[in-house]
Structure formats: C-alpha cells, structure tokens
Amino acid sequence: MRILIAVVFSLAAQAAWAASALNVVATTASMGMLAREVGGAAMQVTVLAAPDRDPHMLQAKPSMMRALRDADLVVAVGAELEMGWLPAAINGAANPRLLPGRDGYFEAAAQVSLLDSGQAADRAHGDVHPTGNPHVNLDPVRMAAIARALAERMAKLEPAQAATFRAGAQRFAAAAEQRVPGWQAQAAGSPGGVLFHKDGNYLFALLGLPILGYVEPVPGVPPSASHLNNLTAKLKGQRGVILHHAYQPAQGPQLLASRLGWKTAVVPLEPAKDADAAAYFQLIDTWVAALVAAKG
C-alpha cells in the first residue's frame, strides 16, 4: 500500500514538473499542427483524434479525459464537429479551465466565417450542422486567420511568449497565403469533382472549382443504390474526379467512377498526428494534384 501511494505521488510530481510551458490538447491533427506552428517547437501538443478516423464518430475515451485533465488549452475544430465526444471528454476530465467560454477552450470555427451557415436545422437533411460546415481545416486562408486568433489566445494564457506566438502565426499565415495563388493557378481549368462528405467544400471554394455531387445522399448516411443511380444520371458525359478518404467505404465511389469513366482519388482529410506546416501544405498539394489530374 505504501509503495502504491509512493508511486502515485511520484507520478503526480512528474506530471507537475513537466508542465512548465502551456499544455495544449488538439482535437484533430490539423489543429495540432496549427498549435505547434503557433506555439513553437517547445510546445507540448497532444492530438486526440487519429487522422485516419472519422472525426464525427469518435467516443469519449478515458485516454482523452486523461489528456484533457492537465491541459491549459484545448484547440477544437468546433461548430459541432466533435459534438459526440469532446463535451463528454471535457466533462469527464473535470478541468474547469477548458469549459467553453473560458480562455482554455479555443474553437477554430468560431474565429472565421463558415460556409452553409444558417441552413435549416432539420435532420431530414441528415446529420446537419446548422451553424455551418465545420470542415475548415482544408482552407489554408481560413487556417491562417485561425492561426492568428490562436496566437492571441495563447498570448492571453502565456503573455511572456506573446511575441513568439504572433511570429509563429505570421510565419504560417504568410506561407499559406503565399501558396494560394499557385494552387489556384494549377487547379484552374479542372472540372471539379464529387466528394464523399461535405468536407472539401472550403478548398473547392478557394480554388474556384465546382462540387459536382456527394457520394453520401445526406450527411452521415452511407450511399444507397438509388442515390448513386441519380448521381450517375446527372453526371453522365461530364468530366471530374471522385475524392474520398481511406476511412470512407470505397465501394460507392468505385461504382460511381466505373459508371462515369472517372477516376477515384483517396485523399486524406488530416495530415499525420505530428505534422508540421510543410506536411499540411503537402496535404493540400495532394488534393490539388487529384483535381489537376481530372483535367484529363
């Protein structure tokens, strides 16, 4: 018993010593990348969601509560993307600093304007997010704005490092904005593509390309045969590409592609868990390349 107590206390002491800088928890890999870019190399960032999982569907696991228990700041995508698990995990973490409305809770979607906001809050249209499309992570321009806001938040929490945070955000924002004209120029002339879920919308808007359809009949519902028939009829004779993530079932996209004579491209929604800005820009490159290939 005495040994157990000693172990518990030494673990607690270790955790206390390690927390010299801001302890940041990010919900997704993109948010983790942003936190590291803004916070600098010294910042300790834990990412909750594996990049190859659907961020809507996760469960509030004890390990998430564990990570949130000691965090100073949680960086979430927001707009109800993590609705199913983040509130439950924060609740289970018993860490009042992270409650929405406090400085320790940062939502990316709250910092920028959202697409599709104000649509009918009617689940006849699937698992809709009436506050707007939460998938802002594929928009480098919005991510730049989010980086600047995140720097201000981190500066509030650790004023001594404010200059570092602002410089980090500026560096990311400049790098992102500098690449935008190139991506736009490459993608120009692409016929656009079909998405599985409404998660590439911001990038398509930035590139000025049309979204020709969605493999899901409504958000959160797997494709049905009749929906794929309708899509085929609508898109017959057009050109394009079908984009989906590795975790989304490939059957629907492949069936549609074979009927239309198109190609499918498996593109990730998130970079690796430990990604830096370069890896994030590569992710955008992958999407742009898939759309460029659709020019035929």
Add this chain to the structure above:
Amino acid sequence: MFERNLLAAALACAFPLSAFAASDAEVAALRAEFDQKLKTLQADYEMRMKQMESRMVPAAEPTSRTDKLGAVGSGSSFNPQISVIFDGVYYNDNKKGGGIEAMEHIDGINHSHDHEGHGHGELERGFNLRETEIIFSATVSPYFDATLNLAVDSGGGVEIEEAYFDTRALPAGLKLRGGRFLSGVGYLNSQHPHTWDFVDQNLAYRTLLGDHGLKDTGVQLGWTPKTGSLYTLLGVELLQGNEQVFASAGEVIPDDVLPGEGGLKPKYAGPRLITAFAKFSPDLGDDHALQLGAWAARGRQHQEVHDHRDENPAAKVNGLEGDATLWGLEAVYKFDAPGAYGEGDLTLAAEYLWQRKDLAVAFHQDNPAAIGLGRKFTQDGAYLHAVYGFAPNWQAGLRYDITGMTNKVERQGAADVGYEASDRWTLAVTRRLTEFSLLRLQASSANLYEDGDKNRVNQFFLQYQHSLGAHGAHKF
C-alpha cells in the same frame, strides 16, 4: 509595366525645351534629377501596387488582434438542451407472454422484493411502447450544470429517472454531483437504456441491483487525480438507501399481523448507503482502449418483510433486518477500427457482482423464538458481452449472462437453503440508420429456475429507437 512606360514618357515630355538649351553639365544635372524623380515615383508606385495585391488575397477575416471565446453551437442560448428518445418493441416468447414474468421470479435472494414502482419489463406479446425518455440539460451558472431525465411509461406515468446538478468549477480534478442519479459503480450502471447494446438489462444487474441498476438520492464526489498517462477516476457516494433490493428502510409489518409499533426498527437517518468506486484506463493509443474498475457498496440498514399470503393464505409473515455488502469488478476493452460508420469496431465488456445481506429475524408471526436468529443471504452474478461492427452502421452483439453461481441463505438454527443459477444467451443485431435512429433484432434463450424448476425461456424482440433534439454523447 505599361503604366510605368507611360509615366516615363510623361516625365520625359516635361523637360524637352530646357534640355535643348542647356550645357552638358546642366544636362547631366537635369538627368540626375530626372532619374532621381523617376526612381522615387517608381518606388512609390511599386509600394502602392504591393498594397493593392495584398488586399486582393482573400482575407476571410478581420486582421485585428482578436480571438473569439466559446463554442459555435446550435444550442438555443439560455434554453436547456432537450432530447426525447422513443423506444418501442415487438415482443414474443415461448411462454405465451410469461417470459417477462419468469425473469422477475428467478430463484435468488431478492426474488420476492420487487420495489420497482414501474417496470421496464411489463411487455405483452406484440407491439409495445416502452418508456419514453425526456432529457433536459443546461448550465445553471458558472458553478453548476443540471440535468433532468424523465421516463414516461406507456400508461402516461412519469418518473424522475435522474435529476441532479454537477459542479463545474471545483479545482484539482474534483467534481460533485447531487440529487437523484444513477450510481457510478460498475460499467453499465450509469448507462441509460437507450445506450445499451441490447434490448434488456442483463440478469446479474436485474437480480442484484434491480432493473434500472443502482439509482438513489444523495451526493457523489468524483476525483480525477494526476496519475501520469494512466486515467484514474475515484468516486465515493453517500446515498439514502431507499427502495434498493439490498437497501431498503422504513418497512412495516402489515397492521393486521402486528397492530401498532414494534417489529422492525425505525428508519435510521440517511445516508444509509455508501459506495466507492475506482476506474483505471491506461493509454493504449488510438486503436485500443481498456478500462478496469472495482467498486463496493455498504447498506447500513436493510429491512425485508416476507408476506406470501397472497399466494398462500396460510403463510406466516416475518420481518428481517440488518445490513448489506456488495462489490463488483469490471473490464471493458474497445477496438476502434479505421472503418467508417463503426465498421470493424469491437467492444468487449464483462462484470462480476457479489452481494450479501447479513440479516436477522426481527419479527416472526408464529415463532417469536426465532427472533434474533441470523439469516445470511449471498448471491453473485456476471455477464460478458461482445459487440462487433460487421458492416457500416451494422452491429452484432453476443451476450452471456448468469446469476446465482453462489446463491444461498445460511440460516442460524435451521438448514441452509440453496438456489440454482439461471443463465441466458442473447444475440442482437443492430442496424443504425443514422446517428439518431436504430432498429434492433434480439433473440435470447434462458434457463431460468423458479421454485427449483428449470424453465427454458426463449424471447424475441424487434426494437426501434429514435432520438430527437440534442446530439447525444458518444460515451465510452
């Protein structure tokens, strides 16, 4: 570029005459002046162009130094989040509808003490509307959240399933809950029926904790200490100990048997039931999760009145009182596969529960000599279930549950009584149409002992569930 040439031409035109009349030195001076002016203009022009270009970058956002607090949500401001859960089943069994009642008469130490005011179990063959759950929750203030969970049965009766507050702002990983709530003991106890992977409660919970599990009025203190990468939750609860199968006080001997006072002791002041629980979960990465837990509960006062005159008019009434002890162990493993809509996900959960009621005879209708003799009731139970996502939005669940591996009454001054163990196999297939709707087909086959006789009870359920309103939490 075109504008720049134009500018140069215009400047050149401004000096033509003086250039003709002037000496070489003057020409050189003028040229230097001209070059200087041109350079200034060019620099100024380029700076303006750059400014314009930078403005053309799609700046979605204000560049002021601000960050917005809070969450973007569709929650309706100050109004509570509301959700309603509809639950209906088509039911049939091989006992002409008697299968549900057979579940309630399983041989064991609690079989004759049904304190439930209403039952999840009252199903008839055919279509049934089960309890409709209505859940309200909101933040009260910076310091409290509150939740109300009402269950409306098909006859219109309303019961407060849960009504509690939670603290928001306690430091050091502490959380206090107060009101009426499902206890934090065990893995399944705090789960509402709409989050179960099966239509009905497992036999171990049903017989040892009651159909709803352990639910009482009191306070719960939870603590999430700093334990490195190991998740730890420690909790203790002080509960009233009302109307539990193992903790019930204030029972009275019927007036026609014992008029007036006497027999059983008056109710002790609460809290009469204390629980403690611990849950641990190591960090096993993104794919795996494991939670281990243990709990114990102690009821300071428990009373039972055994009155079987309804079934047998010659039966004698007796009353017992004493205390009760329970403990349990739980293990939950989850595998999170990368597939969409839960494909490939696996959950394994197992629990063991043990209960002892240490009572003594406090009243006996025709044998006062028995008063004071001990009666030690012991029973245990367990379940093991596996749920696997075999296709997107499809789950298959298999459950084995058993109660009464130990199932006996040790009687002072009389022979001990032993009961058989009852067990069951259950298969359930769940189709989640969306996050908010499901259909479930469940078949089970049980060996239930009633009065020493073995009954094979086969049950069949077809269940639908719909939830509207606030998006539910994906709890572990």
